[in-house]
Amino acid sequence: MREQASTSRRHRTARTTRRRVLATVGAVGLIGIGGHTAVSARSPPDCTRVLENVADTDVPQATPQPVDDDISMFRRGLRRYGYYPDETVPDEVRVDWSFPVNRIGHTAAKSTPRPTPDGETVLIASDTGAIHAVTPEGERLWTLETGAGNSLGFHGTPAIVGETAYIGGYDGACYAVDIPTGELLWRTSAREFGGSIAIGSSPAYIDGTLYLLAEYSNPASGALWELDAETGATTWSDDDIWGMPHPSPAINCEAGRLVSGSNDGVVYCWEFPSLERAWTFQAGGEDGPDGDEMAGGQFHLGAEIKGTTPVYDGAAFVGSWDGNFYRLDLEDGTEEWAFDTGRVIMSNPAVDPEEGVVYVGGDDNHVYALEAETGEELWSANVGGSVIGSLTATAETILVGSYDSHLYALEKATGERRWRVENRGHVTSGAIPRNGQIYYAERGVFSNYYDDDAETVFEEPGHAYCLVADE
Template identity: 75%
Template sequence: MSEHTADRRDGDADRTVHEAGSDRNVSAAGSARVTRRQLLSTAGTAGAVGLAGCADRQYRSPPDCAAVATAGDNADGSVPLPADDDVSMFRRGLRRYGYYPEETVPSSVQVDWSFPVNRIGHTAAKSSPRPTPDGETVLIAGDDGRLHAVTPTGEHRWEREMGAGRSLGFHGTPAIVDDTAYIGGYDGELYAVDIDSGDLRWQTRMHEFGGAIAIGSSPAYVDGSLYLLTEHKNPASGVLWEVDAATGNPTWSDDRIWGMPHPSPAIDCEAGRLVTGSNDGVVYCWEFPSLEFAWSFQAGGEGGPDGEPMAGGRFNLGAQIKGTIPTYDGAAFVGSWDGRFYRLDLADGSEEWSFDTGNVVMSNPAIDSDRGVVYVGSDDDHVYALEAATGDELWSTDIDGHVIGSITATAETILVGSYDTHLYALDRETGDRRWRVENRGHVTSGAIPRNGRIYYAERGVFSNYYDDDEETVLGKPGRAYCLVLDE
C-alpha cells in the first residue's frame, strides 16, 4: 500500500469487488476453483502483456543496473544515487530500507508548522512527505488530490490540484528525479510534475494502464525507467509496469498478480531481483533487469487461509501483503495478514525464518543495515526489533495502537506512527520511549528526518466511519507536520 497499506476495516475496493465477465488468464466466471500453482502456470510468462490501450507501447530497452549494483553496499540503502544525488524515493531508495543513519532525532520536539492535507474517509496509510535531494523543497501529497511544495520552514512554493482528487487522491509517495516528481493517483493515472513550478509535464490515462482504477504504489526509478503497480477490478487483480520516465509510455508489463496490490516494488540490483506482494498473500519476484519471472511465495499456507473469496474464488482474503518488502543481505522481508513476518531467500523464494506477532502485519519495515536489524510493527500494537539473520527478537515496545504505516530508522532512534494518534520516538538499542507527540488522527505516513526536522502526515478524523446507518462526517482534516527541537 504504498507507502501504502490499507486497513482491514477500510471497506476498500479490493474487499467489495466481485467478478463480472471472464478472467483474464484462466477460465470464465463460474468455473471450478484452481490452485495457486495452476493460476501462475496459466498466467503466461513475464513480458509485454497485451492489455487494452497498450498495443502501441514503445520498444523496451532494459535499464543499466551496473552503477546501482556498485552502490548497493551503501549502508543507508539510498540507491540509486548518482554522484550529484539527484534521485529521492519512498523508503529512501530502491531497496526500501527506510534507514537514515546520518540523521539525529532531537531529544525533545515541538511542532514548527502544520497544514491540512488529508480529507478523505479512506483508511489507507497516507503519503509520506518527500524532501528533494537538496533539501530545499518538501513535496507533500494529500488524499484530496493536491500536491504541495513547501520550504523546510513551511512556506508554500506552490500547490497543484490534479485529477486524482475526483477519487481518493494520493496515497503513494513521489519519486523525485532531477527536477521532476512522479506520483500515481487513485484515479489510476500517473503524473509527472515539474518541481520548480508545479507544472504538469505529462499524465497517463487509465486506459494506458489497462483500465487501472488506482495506483497506490510509489514508483521506483532506475536509469530512465519507473516501476510501479496498478490496481484493477472485475476481477480483483494487479499489474506490474515499467514506464519510460521521459514520456510516460509503458514499455513492459506483467498481469499475473491477483488481489489489487498496494505495495511499492523493491529492486535489488546486486541480487538481480524485483519483488513485491499483493492482497492474495503472494510475494512475486522477477529477475532484474531482464524481468523474467523468478518465483512466488504464498503466505499463510498454500492457497492462503480461509477468508472472503475474491475474483470469483480465485483467491481468498486473509494473508494479504500490504507493506512494501525491503531487500537486504540476499533476502526479502515480508509482513502478512496471517500474523507472521518472513525472511525469504531472494534467489528462490524459500522461507528462511518467520516471526509470529499474533496479529496482522502490514507496516513497512525498516532495516538497519549497519547492525543487521529489522524493525516491524503489528496490529498487536507493538514494534519489534529482530535480528535480520535469525529472526530472534531483540526487543518489543507497546505503542498503544495498530502500526500500519512506515517505520523509520535513524542513527539512534526509531520513528513510528500509531493508531493512538501519536508519533513515537523509540531508542534504537532498547525500544524505550524517548518521546511522543500527540496529533489529531491516526499517524500512518512515514516520519522523514532531514536536517534536524521531522516531516510526517496523519489521517483525517471522521465520525460514523464504521456505521453503515449514519453519514460519515469529516470532523478535522488530517494535517502534515514538521517537528523541530523544543528549545
C-alpha cells in the first residue's frame, strides 16, 4: 500500500467534448447529446427520502439498500455496496437448479441475476439478448427476446422498481419490462441516445429518474444520461466522457455526488442532483503510461476503469488497470490512499459499512480485505483465477466468482475458504444471496479463445445457477 497526494492528477484540463469532435469532422444526426445538454422539462430528483433514511440509521452512511421496499438494483442500492447483512450463506451447498443463458464470447462480466424485492421472481438477463423470469424454485415464468440479441445482448443488471425492470443492452438501447407479464413497456433506442453502440451500465434509480452510461465509437467515448423512468424519455446528458464507459453510476445523496469511471482511466464526479461537473481523477500515476491523444481526449491506456465505484465514508473506492485500488475524497477527488496489487483490477468491490472494510479482487487471482479508512490490508485469499465480476458481502461471508470456473465462499473475518462450487465457465456475474438461496451466472465455455493462431470454438453455454443448503 502506498499513499501520495497526487494533486496533479486530481483535476483535468478542459477537453473537447464528443459533440465538438463530431462537429469538427462533419458528423450529423445526433440527437440530444452534448457536453452538458439540459432539457427544459428536466425536473431534478428529490433526495429528501434518501436523506431521511440516512438520518434514521445508527451507522453513518450505512444505507446499503434503497429507501423503498419495492426497489432493487445492481450492487443492491444507490451507493453500490454489494452488502447483504441479513442474508445467511449455508455451511455447505449444492446446485438446486441451473439452465443455459450465455453463449457469447465477449469477456465483459455477465449480468447478475436479480430477485424482485418480494423474492418471488428472479430476473436473469442473457448475453443473447433474452430476459428470463423464473421462480426461486427454477420454474420458468416467461422469456422476452429483445433487439439486444443482434449485438452482445445484456451484461448490465436490471434495476427493479415495483413491477417494472429497467436494463440497458449492447444494442445501445434501454428497456422497461413489465415483470408480471414479460411485456415490453418502452424502449429508448440507440438513436435517442445519440447513436450509442452499447449500454453495459446498470441503471441507478431515484425518485422516478434513471441514470446510466452509454458507449460510442468513432471516437471512443461515452455519456451519462438521465431518463424519465415512466416514459423512457431522455431529460439530460453529459458527453464529456472518453473511453467507452462500462461502470454503473453510484449516487450519494448525503454528499451530493454521482460518480463513475471509464476506459480512459478517469473517475468522473458530478454534483447531485444539479449534475454540474464536480471533479475528475486520472488513474495511471506519474509512473504510468503517458497516454495517447485520441480525438481530443487524453487516454491513459493500461489505466482503464471497468468496475463500479462504491461511495462510502465520504469517499469513492475504485480499481484500475494500473494495478491500484484507490480511495478518493468525494468532495474534491483527492487521492487519499492507493493499494498496489501489481495487476489489473476490474471487479466491482463490496463494502461492509458497519465494519468499515472494503473487499476487492483482481487479475492477480486474489481477493483483498482492506480497511476503508487507511487502505491497510487485513487479509488476502487466492481464488485460483482472475476476478472480474462483483464481490458480495454478507454478515459473515464474501461470495466471489473466479476465472478458475468456481464460485467461492470466504470467511469475511479471515479470508479462509468455506467452500467452492465448480461450474462450467468463468464465473463473472455477482452472486446474490436471498432467503437461503444463492443466484449467479457464468460465461459460456470456449476453446482457443485467447489463441490468435487457432479458431475459437464454442463448447457449451454458460448457465445461471441456484445454490441451496446441502443438508
